[in-house]
Amino acid sequence: MKLTEQTRSISRESGLRDRQWVVIDASERALGRVASRAASLLTGKTRPDYTPNQDTGDFVVIINAAKVRLTGSKTLSKVYYRHTGWPGGIRTTAAGKMLDAKPERLLEIAVKGMLPKNRLGHQIFNKLKVYRGAEHPHAAQKPKSVSV
Template identity: 45%
Template sequence: MRQTTFLKPADVTRTWYVVDGAGMTMGRLATEVAAVLRGKNKPTFTPNVDCGDFVIVINADQIVMTGNKMNDKKYYSHSMYPGGLRTRTAKEMKAKYTVEWVEKAIHGMLPHTRLGDVQRRHLFVYKGSTHPHAAQQPVEMKIKG
């Protein structure tokens, strides 16, 4: 008889991955990174335990969107004051707020719970090709597309 094993938080082993975003499509990159942050790429995945890995995304300024999404896609935020709605296009987000642009795409694919808040902290996004996490010896992660 088979028995389902559940991972305990003390038994989690974490790996650091680095993803090069140069020429990657935003959606394909975001789905793969979100799965690794959750730990869904591991056979020991447990939904209620933070069993995901750390992910570093470099060259975020070279990530692309297909079609006309750069002009058509809009990002909304509200200050909670009357008339406080702020609208930005994807083109403007990429030009001025590159790191937040990538983080917003990945964060939207994680759970919107306390567990998701912990998993969000395992993502590091950088505009250029350098990052300060060399001491963690990150492994390069290949993503199709």
């Protein structure tokens, strides 16, 4: 069977794409809204050349992670689990406690849960940079600001 010009699809190599740097200010924004916007930018779904099987997204820098907001009673009721690897080694942490101790990790977990669960998802996750305060070392990349 010979393909005609109408049935061919053009695939773009991910290395040929020009990636941009984007800054998201998380201060006084809901955790899920910031995470979903970041995941959308990381995967490249906002771009016209989006391809699901390629890394076509931008680099995302999230600042002011310590000022992110948890709505409702999630500071007490939302629980994060991790396992040490030993028998009986399950550990729990409330979201409010994690927000005080490691707010960067809170945003990373939220964004990672919205990315694909495969090798491509791990590759995309490496383009996320999260910082507790307003300062970040990526000024040389001239990132543009994006609203949530």
